[in-house]
Amino acid sequence: MNKKSAFRYISKKRRVKENRRFITGRGRFAADLKLSGMLHVAMVSSPFACAKIKSINVDQAIAVDGVHYVLTGAELAENISPLLSGLDLPDVKRLPLASGRARYAGEWVAAVVADTRHIAEDAAELVMVDYDMLDFVIDPEIAMKPDAPLVHPEKGDNIFFDKQWVWGDVDGDFSKAPHSLSLRARWSRCSTIPIETFAVTASWDDGREMLDIWASVQMPKYPEQIARALKLPASSVNVHFDVDVGGSYGLKRGIRQTVIVSYLTRKLRRPVRFIEDRIENMAGGEMHGPDRIFDMEVAYDDDGIMHSLKITATDDCGCYPGRAPLQLGKPVSAIVGPYRIKSAQYHARSVSTNKTSQEAVRGFGQAPTNFAIETVVDRIAKEMGIGREEIRRRNLIKSHEFPWRIPSGSEYDSGDYHTVLDKLMESANWDQLVTKRDVIRKQGKLAGIGLSTCLEPSGGNSSFEPLFNPKNNTTTWMESCLIKIDMLGGVSAMMGTSSSGQGHETLLAVSIGEVLERDPDTIRAIHADSVTALPSNSPVGSRMAIMLGGAAAGAAKKIKAQLLKIAAHNFQLPEDRLIYDGGDIFVDGDRERHLTWEQLVDIAHRQYHNMPIGTEPGLQAQHTWEVPTGGAMPADDGTVQMYPCYAFEAHVPLVSIDPDTGQVEICDYYIGHDCGTVINPDIVRGMTFGGIAHGIGAALYEKFQYDDSGQLQAGTFMDYLIPSSHEIPSVGMIKHFTPSPLTEFGQKGSGESGYLGAPAAIASAVNDALEPLGKSIETLPMRVRDIEALLNGNVETKIG
Amino acid sequence: MSCHKVSLTVNGAKYAENAEARMTLVDFLRDVLDLTGTHVGCEHGVCGACSVIFDGKPIRSCLIYAVMADGHDVITVEGLEEDDGSLSPLQDAFWENHAMQCGYCTPGMLIATHQLLQENPSPSESEIRDAIGGNLCRCTGYQQIVEAVQMAAKKIKDNCV
Numbered sequence: 003m004n005k006k007s008a009f010r011y012i013s014k015k016r017r018v019k020e021n022r023r024f025i026t027g028r029g030r031f032a033a034d035l036k037l038s039g040m041l042h043v044a045m046v047s048s049p050f051a052c053a054k055i056k057s058i059n060v061d062q063a064i065a066v067d068g069v070h071y072v073l074t075g076a077e078l079a080e081n082i083s084p085l086l087s088g089l090d091l092p093d094v095k096r097l098p099l100a101s102g103r104a105r106y107a108g109e110w111v112a113a114v115v116a117d118t119r120h121i122a123e124d125a126a127e128l129v130m131v132d133y134d135m136l137d138f139v140i141d142p143e144i145a146m147k148p149d150a151p152l153v154h155p156e157k158g159d160n161i162f163f164d165k166q167w168v169w170g171d172v173d174g175d176f177s178k179a180p181h182s183l184s185l186r187a188r189w190s191r192c193s194t195i196p197i198e199t200f201a202v203t204a205s206w207d208d209g210r211e212m213l214d215i216w217a218s219v220q221m222p223k224y225p226e227q228i229a230r231a232l233k234l235p236a237s238s239v240n241v242h243f244d245v246d247v248g249g250s251y252g253l254k255r256g257i258r259q260t261v262i263v264s265y266l267t268r269k270l271r272r273p274v275r276f277i278e279d280r281i282e283n284m285a286g287g288e289m290h291g292p293d294r295i296f297d298m299e300v301a302y303d304d305d306g307i308m309h310s311l312k313i314t315a316t317d318d319c320g321c322y323p324g325r326a327p328l329q330l331g332k333p334v335s336a337i338v339g340p341y342r343i344k345s346a347q348y349h350a351r352s353v354s355t356n357k358t359s360q361e362a363v364r365g366f367g368q369a370p371t372n373f374a375i376e377t378v379v380d381r382i383a384k385e386m387g388i389g390r391e392e393i394r395r396r397n398l399i400k401s402h403e404f405p406w407r408i409p410s411g412s413e414y415d416s417g418d419y420h421t422v423l424d425k426l427m428e429s430a431n432w433d434q435l436v437t438k439r440d441v442i443r444k445q446g447k448l449a450g451i452g453l454s455t456c457l458e459p460s461g462g463n464s465s466f467e468p469l470f471n472p473k474n475n476t477t478t479w480m481e482s483c484l485i486k487i488d489m490l491g492g493v494s495a496m497m498g499t500s501s502s503g504q505g506h507e508t509l510l511a512v513s514i515g516e517v518l519e520r521d522p523d524t525i526r527a528i529h530a531d532s533v534t535a536l537p538s539n540s541p542v543g544s545r546m547a548i549m550l551g552g553a554a555a556g557a558a559k560k561i562k563a564q565l566l567k568i569a570a571h572n573f574q575l576p577e578d579r580l581i582y583d584g585g586d587i588f589v590d591g592d593r594e595r596h597l598t599w600e601q602l603v604d605i606a607h608r609q610y611h612n613m614p615i616g617t618e619p620g621l622q623a624q625h626t627w628e629v630p631t632g633g634a635m636p637a638d639d640g641t642v643q644m645y646p647c648y649a650f651e652a653h654v655p656l657v658s659i660d661p662d663t664g665q666v667e668i669c670d671y672y673i674g675h676d677c678g679t680v681i682n683p684d685i686v687r688g689m690t691f692g693g694i695a696h697g698i699g700a701a702l703y704e705k706f707q708y709d710d711s712g713q714l715q716a717g718t719f720m721d722y723l724i725p726s727s728h729e730i731p732s733v734g735m736i737k738h739f740t741p742s743p744l745t746e747f748g749q750k751g752s753g754e755s756g757y758l759g760a761p762a763a764i765a766s767a768v769n770d771a772l773e774p775l776g777k778s779i780e781t782l783p784m785r786v787r788d789i790e791a792l793l794n795g796n797v798e799t800k801i802g
Numbered sequence: 803m804s805c806h807k808v809s810l811t812v813n814g815a816k817y818a819e820n821a822e823a824r825m826t827l828v829d830f831l832r833d834v835l836d837l838t839g840t841h842v843g844c845e846h847g848v849c850g851a852c853s854v855i856f857d858g859k860p861i862r863s864c865l866i867y868a869v870m871a872d873g874h875d876v877i878t879v880e881g882l883e884e885d886d887g888s889l890s891p892l893q894d895a896f897w898e899n900h901a902m903q904c905g906y907c908t909p910g911m912l913i914a915t916h917q918l919l920q921e922n923p924s925p926s927e928s929e930i931r932d933a934i935g936g937n938l939c940r941c942t943g944y945q946q947i948v949e950a951v952q953m954a955a956k957k958i959k960d961n962c963v
């Protein structure tokens with residue numbers, strides 16, 4: 003079952019290549035770049051939730067010494083194409099700077115360019131914008147009403163997307179089942195805000211007709227989108243992917259920011275840079291995450307077996323529909339979680355309000371959905387008087403049932419959920435945790451144990467694009483790698499993307515080292531520039547271990563095949579008489595006859611007379627890999643194979659709650675985790691711990707709260723609370739490895755691990771703690787003040 | 803805006819450069835002295851990415867002005883390597899334990915824990931968590947950072963006896 007032992011380098015402890023530069027302060031982040039003559043940008047933001055921009059007077063600002071230009075939204079709108087939307091919404095235009103109407107508090111309406119950021123900020127305050135305040139809407143349920151103020155009046159309503167799919171005999175299953183229940187669960191607006199804000203420098207070289215970009219970006223098709231917006235050929239946009247990105251977790255798209263500085267550098271013929279300050283980042287940067295109301299209904303029988311699930315997910319998308327509404331789409335790939343539910347109905351609604359826009363956040367909508375499903379499972383357990391572990395055991399797909407097709411069309415590749423749960427329960431020692439919980443309760447505190455069992459769909463082929471937009475026929479989400487063996491035998495490998503902490507250089511080196519049997523520490527991994535790079539879709543959707551690892555292995559196999567051909571020619575023997583060992587090639591049964599790696603490389607590079615006839619000289623290979631199981635459009639009923647690989651995780655936290663303050667403390671935390679073959683154990687551990695920390699933040703602390711006047715109440719780290727080392731416990735991680743049959747080494751994704759199950763588990767624990775009081779809470783985050791209000795019984799937990 | 807001469811020692815080297823009165827120390831280090839290892843995360847004293855050692859104490863360099871550093875001694879992440887240019891045991895332990903992902907908070911984490919080990923060579927887990935309590939990391943969930951500091955402490959101790 004476990005391929006691990008067969009590997010030379012995969013799954014082995016290895017220092018992460020990229021770390022060396024970070025521990026010596028020699029990372030190269032976007033803000034570290036200095037170009038001569040570089041100018042700096044500060045944004046002018048609208049203070050109103052919705053306002054007509056009557057006029058903008060820039061005279062005073064432009065008069066400031068050191069100010070070079072003030073760009074207004076109107077000028078930019080005239081000169082670029084609107085930015086791409088994930089949905090088919092021709093009436094909704096997304097522009098980098100608001101033009102005519104500002105649609106949320108904090109939206110950028112003008113950009114000031116000056117010699118220094120200080121001067122630009124001073125001058126930004128002198129830009130006089132004449133606004134007329136307009137009606138606005140903040141609550142997504144109000145926004146759906148026919149008389150609601152319109153965010154985009156041209157569109158006629160505030161509904162960006164509204165579609166329902168029925169997969170299987172939902173009505174029949176509901177009518178046959180003896181029980182059903184419904185509940186509402188609320189995932190509030192939060193996001194995985196990184197410590198580095200978005201930073202970008204653009205420099206136009208008129209001589210080369212080339213726009214060079216250095217950005218802290220993680221975005222599929224970023225160079226092409228810049229080119230499209232600026233009406234340039236993509237070959238004139240060179241994104242330097244060797245910039246270290248200071249965290250992203252899906253968020254750092256920054257297309258608006260990039261288009262602004264790109265336009266400015268072309269206009270001013272000087273390099274232009276914009277580094278968001280924290281408030282620009284939180285309010286105007288459009289980096290919020292899902293903000294979702296779930297109305298759930300489930301049909302189940304006397305044994306607590308679930309037969310059918312209905313989900314209505316209403317997502318407050320905020321102002322503009324970039325890729326954010328598609329975050330309702332990814333959950334289609336795991337719409338019934340890890341459970342054997344026969345039929346499902348999914349009603350997905352994306353609603354526009356006067357809030358900053360969403361961007362992709364770790365898990366792309368799956369973490370909220372997992373939270374909602376797990377809330378339902380816990381509720382059935384409670385209603386039926388069955389243990390939360392037992393109810394899951396009865397419903398989880400069994401290991402011999404894979405591949406398992408779920409009602410919405412995806413086939414889960416592999417899994418052994420019961421064993422992971424067994425191992426977790428043994429290590430966490432559930433009975434002992436119960437004893438510990440009860441001791442805490444006796445001491446006068448509330449205490450509870452949580453449980454969640456969740457999936458991480460990984461390696462996606464973006465099939466939610468055609469599912470959500472009939473004009474989009476994307477069925478590939480490929481990834482590439484180019485390997486070059488230099489004349490001295492050194493191996494370099496190129497990827498076409500930047501990294502934000504995922505360790506892609508190590509991934510490439512280990513994957514290639516494994517195939518070529520060369521020491522990964524000697525393999526150099528390079529982030530190519532976009533003009534030279536092969537197609538990439540960036541590290542989204544937990545895909546790089548699968549896709550970049552697969553592309554690298556594919557290219558390495560081609561190199562190996564070339565070497566074997568060269569050796570076969572030189573020995574005048576068929577290839578099956580040869581043995582490849584560590585890069586050298588031996589004649590089977592006669593190890594005296596061999597060619598070393600160096601000799602083979604020398605032949606390829608210098609001895610064309612010793613090369614097989616018609617072979618290309620040199621030694622290089624590229625491989626572009628299509629997503630396994632990808633390539634198909636959704637069927638008419640919306641069924642589609644969306645993601646190839648499904649990792650599994652089960653969480654068990656123990657929490658205590660101070661009954662006076664409502665303060666939650668996490669006493670213990672265990673996770674059982676199975677992402678197939680692990681390429682680098684330290685990277686997977688780190689991803690998982692970090693994901694759990696994000697999940698704890700989403701469950702207990704983090705919320706982009708808006709007040710009644712449409713003002714964002716959380717624009718700094720003092721009011722948007724990111725958990726510190728005090729709030730995050732040490733986590734016990736229990737590993738299991740069920741390889742995927744679809745990938746090169748059996749690997750699945752792990753980039754979103756931890757985050758996909760932690761919020762559900764914390765909610766489960768808090769509700770276990772509240773249960774003796776007969777109370778429960780289904781809204782995240784469960785902040786101190788929310789729990790305190792609930793305990794004191796004077797405030798209901800408000801949806802909103 | 804008035805300009806002032808700032809003379810200070812950074813990582814053992816003496817510098818004398820001009821700074822506007824409103825320039826923060828972190829901007830001075832990064833933009834004037836080109837020491838870009840120290841990072842900026844919030845500019846309001848919460849994230850700790852800008853941590854440096856100032857006269858022997860860790861501080862947030864976004865919260866003081868460059869002019870306030872006149873005549874003082876600063877150590878940044880670039881100054882943590884051993885005299886021969888090799889990695890310090892703490893840096894090495896950060897690498898060995900993969901105590902980072904994106905590396906953005908790492909300089910601040912190294913500064914905070916370097917100082918901890920100077921003052922307390924055998925810190926407990928909760929003392930380590932206290933020492934980094936003012937440094938936000940969005941990637942790691944802190945666990946491998948704690949493990950790295952524990953390993954470094956042990957290594958330093960083993961080397962001393």
Ligand code: FES
Pocket residue numbers: 841842843844845846847848849850851852853862863864865
């Ligand atoms: S940048 Fe100084 S504390 Fe965040």
Ligand code: FES
Pocket residue numbers: 197248249503901902903904905906907908938939940941942
């Ligand atoms: S390593 Fe990325 S923020 Fe800490």
